[in-house]
Amino acid sequence: MQISAPHTILLVDDHRLLRQGLSLLIAQEPRLRLVGEAANAGEGLVLAETWQPDVALIDLGLPDMPGADLIRRLAQAAPRTRAIALTASLDLQDVARAMAAGAWAYQVKHGSGEDLLATIMAVLADTRGISAAEVAASQRASPELAQPLTARELEIIGLIAGGCQNAEIATLLAISLLTVRKHRQNLMAKLGLHNAAEIAAFAIQHGLYAVKPGIAGG
Secondary structure, three states, X not given: OOOOOOEEEEEEOOOHHHHHHHHHHHHOOOOEEEEEEEOOHHXXXXXXXXXXXXXXXXXXXXXXXXXXXXXXXXXXXXXXXXXXXXXXXXXXXXXXXXXXXXXXEEEEOOOOHHHHHHHHHHHHOOEEEEOHHXXXXXXXXXXXXOOOOOHHHHXXXXXXXXXXXXXXXXXXXXXXXXXXXXXXXXXXXXXXXXXXXXXXXXXXXXXXXXXXXXXXXX
C-alpha cells in the first residue's frame, strides 16, 4: 500500500511566538509538513519560490509588505501554492483585499488550532472561502437591498468574493463568458460597486458570502 507524501506548508508571520505555536500544531498532523518559516514578505517569497509549497499561511500584517500584496506576488513566484490569509481580526476590508488578491481562504488568529487545520484541509480539497461561523460572528443584521438580486447574481457575487475570475465563473456555472460579464455589470450597477474588492466586502457584510468550490488544479 502506497502512503501519500504529506502536503507541504509555508508559514509567513512576523510574530515568532505564533510561528512556534503553528509549527507545533502542524508537526502533530501527519498529513502536513512545514517546509519553511519566514518573518517577512521578502523571506516568504524566496522560500515559496524554492519550495513551491502546497499551502502558504500568510499574515496580513507583515512589516515590509501588505499581506494581500504578498498573496498577489505569490501567484507568480509559486503558481501552484494556495494562500490562506491570517489576521488578528475579521475586518471586512481585510477579507475583501485578501480574497480579491487570490487567497483561497481566510483564518482569524484567535480561532482554534482545529479550525486552522480544517481550513488547510478544505483548501487542499479544492474548496475556497472562509468559515460561515466567522462571517456570522462579525456581521450586523443585513438591510434590505434597494434592488433585489437574482439567484444567478447571488451565485456570481459569492464566486467573485471567493476570488474567482470571470472565466472560472463561466466554467463553474456552465454559462458563457459574455453572460458572466453581463451579470457582473448588472449587479455592480444595482449595488453601486466598482471592483472585486468592493463586491467581496459587500458580500461578507450582507451575509451573501459562502464557501465555494475551487477549480481543480487551478
